[in-house]
Amino acid sequence: MTATVSAPPMAAIQFRGLSKFFGTAETKVTALDNIELALPYGEMVLLVGPSGCGKTTLISIAAGLLNPSEGEVVVLGQNLTKMGANRKVRFRGENIGFVFQQYNLLPALSAVENACVPLLIAGWNRAKAIAKAAEILTAVGLGNRLKAFPSQLSGGQQQRVAIARALVHEPRLLVCDEPTAALDAASGRTVMQLIKQVAVQPDRAVVVVTHDSRVYDFGDKIVSMADGRVVEVLGKGQRPHE
Numbered sequence: 433m434t435a436t437v438s439a440p441p442m443a444a445i446q447f448r449g450l451s452k453f454f455g456t457a458e459t460k461v462t463a464l465d466n467i468e469l470a471l472p473y474g475e476m477v478l479l480v481g482p483s484g485c486g487k488t489t490l491i492s493i494a495a496g497l498l499n500p501s502e503g504e505v506v507v508l509g510q511n512l513t514k515m516g517a518n519r520k521v522r523f524r525g526e527n528i529g530f531v532f533q534q535y536n537l538l539p540a541l542s543a544v545e546n547a548c549v550p551l552l553i554a555g556w557n558r559a560k561a562i563a564k565a566a567e568i569l570t571a572v573g574l575g576n577r578l579k580a581f582p583s584q585l586s587g588g589q590q591q592r593v594a595i596a597r598a599l600v601h602e603p604r605l606l607v608c609d610e611p612t613a614a615l616d617a618a619s620g621r622t623v624m625q626l627i628k629q630v631a632v633q634p635d636r637a638v639v640v641v642t643h644d645s646r647v648y649d650f651g652d653k654i655v656s657m658a659d660g661r662v663v664e665v666l667g668k669g670q671r672p673h674e
């Protein structure tokens with residue numbers, strides 16, 4: 433009999449009464465205003481909305497990179513708001529993968545060396561880390577470019593290396609901030625397809641911040657934000673009002 437992996441009972445990410453302010457007094461900016469939102473396992477959730485509406489701030493809090501000013505965030509069953517700084521760093525390293533608009537690859541390292549960095553940081557032996565990184569690079573279609581340096585790869589290929597690096601330690605939450613912004617339409621679609629194929633699993637969660645309406649079709653859910661608030665949560669195939 434095949435073992436099936438099913439979603440854990442609770443939401444992958446829960447924001448409860450979450451607010452974030454920057455600055456004080458007359459310079460005070462409300463980046464997030466009382467967010468109540470639960471994001472599920474097993475889906476690709478797109479976070480959309482105009483520039484400055486709070487998307488990056490929200491995923492930075494979900495990823496434990498930023499603390500909220502008010503409210504709570506529970507990620508993969510752990511309340512980050514109550515977690516000490518050292519534990520949070522460990523939790524992040526073990527459970528969260530990041531993909532950004534800039535690929536942030538190390539230019540002196542080959543594709544496979546770049547992709548295995550998180551494993552080396554986690555203490556893996558080099559040969560095992562390289563083998564695992566090669567496996568995931570193959571899964572994202574770069575099995576024949578393992579030894580290429582970033583400067584020898586196209587933008588779309590470099591983003592695929594960055595995706596492999598983000599997924600190599602099998603994180604249960606993948607957070608992507610504008611992953612297709614620097615790519616042409618075709619490469620952007622390939623990258624979204626890969627994220628969907630490789631990262632979306634019943635016991636994992638994927639959140640993608642995007643301005644790129646060309647990739648809205650990939651969202652199982654679209655959370656639309658404005659002025660630090662969630663304005664609507666749309667199902668598959670629905671489009672936000674622009």
Ligand SMILES: Nc1ncnc2c1ncn2[C@@H]1O[C@H](COP(=O)(O)OP(=O)(O)OP(=O)(O)O)[C@@H](O)[C@H]1O
Nearest residue numbers: 454455461462463482483484485486487488489490
């Ligand atoms: N470190 C900071 N200090 C002061 N204000 C900040 C800081 N980070 C974000 N903000 C402000 O908080 C608000 C939300 O910013 P955020 O970057 O989350 O928006 P965004 O929706 O991701 O925008 P974009 O799509 O342009 O990346 C903006 O008004 C921004 O200027």
